[in-house]
Amino acid sequence: MKNLKLLFVIIIISISFYTIIMSIKLTIDLKDAKEQLKSYQPSQMILSYGNIEYLDRGDGEVLLVCHVIFGGFDQGYESLKDLTKDFRILSPSRFGYLNSHVLGKGTPEEQCKAYIELLDKLNIDKVFIVGTSAGGTVAIRFALDYPNRCKGLILYSSAMPETEKPKKINLYQAPPNFLCNNLPMYLISPFFKTIMGMERNVVKTMLPIDKRKKGVKIDGEITNPDMAVNYDNYIIEEIEIPTLIFQSKDDKITKYEKFITSVKRFKNSTLKIFETGGHLLVGHEKEINDTVKNFINAHK
Template sequence: MNYVKSGNGPVVILIHGLFGDLDNLKLLSKTLEDSFTVIRVDVANHGNSPRIANMTYPNLAADIISLLDALQIEQASIVGHSMGGKIAMATALLYPARVSHLVVADIAPVCYNSRHDKVFNALETLPLSNLTNRREALTHMQKLGIDDGTAQFLLKSLKRGDNGFEWKLNLAAIRQSYTNIISWPVFTHNYQGPCLFIRGADSDYVTTEHRSTIIKLFPNVKAKTIEGTGHWLHAQKPSIFNRIVKEFIL
């Protein structure tokens, strides 16, 4: 698993969401580095992490534990956004003794309907071999109905290789595992450690309908809502988001 380590103190693992990489939570890392050792990771099939055929939350949680073992870290706080939040939750539920604090950003421990068909279409139809610059890629995204902010985010995973542009993402494997990514395994036990759910007020990823499920799996839970933000709450109001996270895990 590819990672970047910085800072000093108790360990915090930061896990990005779908189509992202370890730079997504870089601003949070900078806020935490004066008090914590911060480890930002690339999830499998993202960034520079290994390519795997089947992404499941138990497998992705095991990747986090394997990294902790390799670094000889007994326990860490884990912060995850979106898909990364599901990985963080699965890690806490499967390996509770290894997680000191859990922070989940704008995702619930539930199954979601497919909502990325347009994104997959835009990514998979991008004519990589014909691209001469990133502006052409942005225009392609916009023509297929991807808003400018989302397109800019997605294109962070586009890189120039020896033979032209290529994706850092393993799109085929992500597409193959998409059903697993939007679903959620059945867990028969809960995580009793301190847990914080942060949601964007304008997002529909965490709703009142999810409340009972969250409390059942995470009985020691607190919740915060950041007004004026959607699913990308950590990027829309980073100073507020970062402060909330830091105060909780201190």
């Protein structure tokens, strides 16, 4: 009994010590993250429903980026910044992320309407629409709803459509609400590798989480389940624009077995499959960028 009490005390002390140390590290990283966001000097534009925040960098063919969950204009831009030497990267924060307001309920359809309004304001006629991870749902919706505004669809480790109408649907597809805060997410970051196949430093790109939490909630409740909930409205076979799709076999988030079946619904697609790299396609940056350049130059 004494040994159990001692073990319990040791565990409590260890957890407390761990929390204190991580809280100190979080304070430093949070300050750095906020300074980094300011350094981008993002643009703000008032649309019919409110503000949209975005980065607009480079010249040439326009790549409109739909960023990942826990993202924002910063993550969208960072995923493609090496391409600014050749192309124009337009990276908005999606609904609820950072300083972007929400149109209606924040559905992918409404997000696409907001994109069109932004493009019209910027006098941009057509784009290559890019979807990364959860942002893939919005990119696919954009390709379906506005094919006349698309030159091509590019998907990085993207959410994929269902192959048949599901009988059961997970109506919340995001981390539990209590984790969608700075300290809880930071505390579990050492386990990212085991859970998601990502290095713990990825958590730094998610900060400040409290400024992204509303967007995460929209993604969890609306964006991520949308292709299942509204299965009949995602007729992927109708997408005629050329599509470029990147995926790794060891991705722990987008399961390869489901991916390889779903991707067959894209009729005009080019696939680039990697054996390794995980969800973030780590280690293949140059090959990916070269492939994107070739794809755009072939279809611009």
